[in-house]
Amino acid sequence: MTFHAFQQEDIKSDISRKLPDQQFLLFTTKEEDLKTAETKKLNRAHEHEKENTRSVCLLEQKRKVVSSNIDVPPARKSSEELDMDKVTAAMVLTSLSTSPLVRSPPVRPNESLNGSWKEGGFVPSSTSSSGYWSWNAPSDQSNPSTPSPPLSADSFKAFRTPSQPDDGIDEGETSNLLFDEPIPRKRKNSMKVMFKCLWKNCGKVLSTAAGIQKHIRTIHLGRVGESDYSDGEEDFYYTEIRLNTDSVADGLSSLSPVSPSLASPPSFPTQDTIRPETSCAKTETKVMTPLSRSAPTNLYLVHTDHAYQATPPVNIPGSAKFTPNGSSFSISWQSPPVTFTGIPVSPTHNRPAGSGEQKQSHTVLSSPPRVAFGLRKPRGEGKKCRKVYGMENRDMWCTACRWKKACQSIISEKEVQQPRSNILVKGR
DNA sequence: GATGCCGGGTT
DNA sequence: AACCCGGCATC
Known part of the structure; x- marks a missing residue:
């Protein structure tokens, strides 16, 4: 499930016709429309996300945020917008993290979005007065090179921390219910959870989410005076890490290389018509999507899990090395295996991980049929050992x-005349 | 269906 | 390099 926002109505019908069913389009021209549509979108998303408990929890959470935002007039200019931006970002991240279509590039009617789709970071549009879903390049006040937290499912747990009192949710009601209580899932052993700052060249690791949020807020975001205020933006700049070798192994295995074609998303017909010049979605390993700059980077990385991992985007700092320099993070994917919906490399890539692909691989990944070449050695005429x-x-x-x-022991007369080496060499 | 063996994987 | 085996072509 992927959400896409569009501003102009004129492309609505066309795109909605071409996009896959799992993609939900959101067309907004006004802020009110955005809220209404977003609520609807959340409802629809909820229906399609029943199998994913974590996502549902997040959606529920964010839905409350939306509703609360609608009901409560903005206390100040940035409050509502920041919340909306947070919701927006969370929604996008949620959709991207849970969608098998994450491999697919977002439909980017960038010309229609007033240039919102630019190659740059995803920054909550602080200047947007209409509440558009916009992906703006990072402004001066924000972050020249904002780190990119991963989109792992565990990272979402960090979206909500006890130190966020003012995101429109009654504290202790839903937050504790949805996020603070341990979510039933497979977690290996007992891992010590730490929170690592993903800010470039920082890498500070703290044991509590509140601490890391405060660190980001004060050190990186420069919100010294409003240290108590949290709009949730810090959530994007830290990630949860586990000090456990298993998680590291998981992360590394999830980064195992695979054919580069996996990194190329399938192309939609709409892209060819809508996106003329920009190529960020076409080759996201080379050109980062706007979201991947400041908001969580590993949009595609995270979703390439298990044995069929795509090589992480080269410009994700240290993502493949898990270096301790602060730009690395662990990715532990406890969700069910995400299968690629893009161009498959081989049929095995649609299999769940750990289903015996080891044994299958040497046949499935074999060379194309040799029929066309006609180089197969003619069957020996003499009786072979077997016979x-x-x-x-x-x-x-x-x-x-x-x-x-x-067979080398029983050679027919014909084969004796013909040097065996010729036969053996042929086709090898 | 049996046989031969290529191509590729594993040890 | 030795060993093994899936799968295909041929008989």
């Missing part, structure tokens, strides 16, 4: 026959 000795006397076979290779 002579039979299966029961397999130990009497020549090694080649035992290995299912061309």
